[in-house]
Structures are given as C-alpha cells and as structure tokens.
Amino acid sequence: GEDVEQSLFLSVREGDSSVINCTYTDSSSTYLYWYKQEPGAGLQLLTYIFSNMDMKQDQRLTVLLNKKDKHLSLRIADTQTGDSAIYFCAEKSIRNYGQNFVFGPGTRLSVLP
C-alpha cells in the first residue's frame, strides 16, 4: 500500500545542518516533494525531485533520492531559526487516477539558538 514515513521530531542548533529523512513505498512515484508548514499556515512547496534524479540542490537545500531503498532526504545547510517548521515529505502516486499525493506525518524541526 501507499505509506510515507518520517521521524516526527528533529532539533538542531542554529548554524548546523539539518537532515530530515523520509521513506516511501510506491516505486512508481514520478515526483517526490518536500513541503514546509509554518505555524498557523498551510503547506508550501519547498522543493521537489523527479524520480530519475539522484540529487537536487537549491541554495541551502539539498535533496537526495535513493530509489533502490525508496529513501528521500532533505538537508538544510546553515539552519536558521526561521527554518523552524513542520516538513512534509510527499509522493505523487500514479495510482488512484494519478493525482493522489501521499503525505508523510511531518517532521517538526526545532532550531535552537
């Protein structure tokens, strides 16, 4: 079945790197996503990676995809207090008419000064 798993909490010190991990089950997923949710707000797309890529870098963000292990990670370099939020991993499954986004439970990132 479709299931996306993430650890629920992560604490880092300001200036350190954060690594948020995710595992998914649908090997046919075409895109994998990272969304960010700040307090009191909706989810906002942070970045995505196409399934035929291994890595994508966007400023302080690095996404690594291991298709064999169905493992996705998000690395945030030089983590700032403004990065404190909940980060959701998601996959776009081609099942269910191809528009079923399956979200993980979210990882709450706390950045300590």
Place this chain on the structure above:
Amino acid sequence: DAGVIQSPRHEVTEMGQEVTLRCKPISGHDYLFWYRQTMMRGLELLIYFNNNVPIDDSGMPEDRFSAKMPNASFSTLKIQPSEPRDSAVYFCASTPMVAGGPNEQFFGPGTRLTVL
C-alpha cells in the same frame, strides 16, 4: 492571483450543528483537494475533484461529511451534524494539470474548526 482562499479561518460551533467550509481555488487549476489535519492522524486526504467532478472520496470519514464543487471557482465541505472529533484544521488545495509536470499543490491557509 491571491492564492487559494478559504473561509472562515476559524469556526467554533456546538455539537450537532451544521458546518460549511468554503474554498476558492486558484483560477485555471483543474484539481481541487480537501484535507484534514490533526495531531493524531496527521494530514488526511478527504476528497478531490477534477474539473468540478468528484474523483476520489474514499477519504471522507462518514456520511456526515459531504463536498461539492458547483463551478470551477468554488467548493464547499459540509459536516452535518458536527461532532467534537471533527475538530481539526481543514485545508483546501488546488493544482493545475500539466502532463508530465510536478503539479505542485497550492494550499490555502486552512480553516480551524472547533466543535464543542
């Protein structure tokens, strides 16, 4: 575009009352999704529409929940009668349909529902 608009932002009601949540998707987006977020269950997909037609409502918890999309710019999620366990944040999201594209979902700010 103002993004996905949801109303109300906060709703407090008493058990047994009817609740209607509203959503205006981004103009030109073909798909509209309703999600529910709770601490216990995380983010759950309730239903989604394509071109105003409900495609998958398997996430709707029970018959007390219903959703409609009478036109491309408006959707409602109704709970009747409401129960305390329906308390959650309800999100609406929309996405354009671009073949082969990432089809990012754009989320509204959510409606925080509290049923007393």
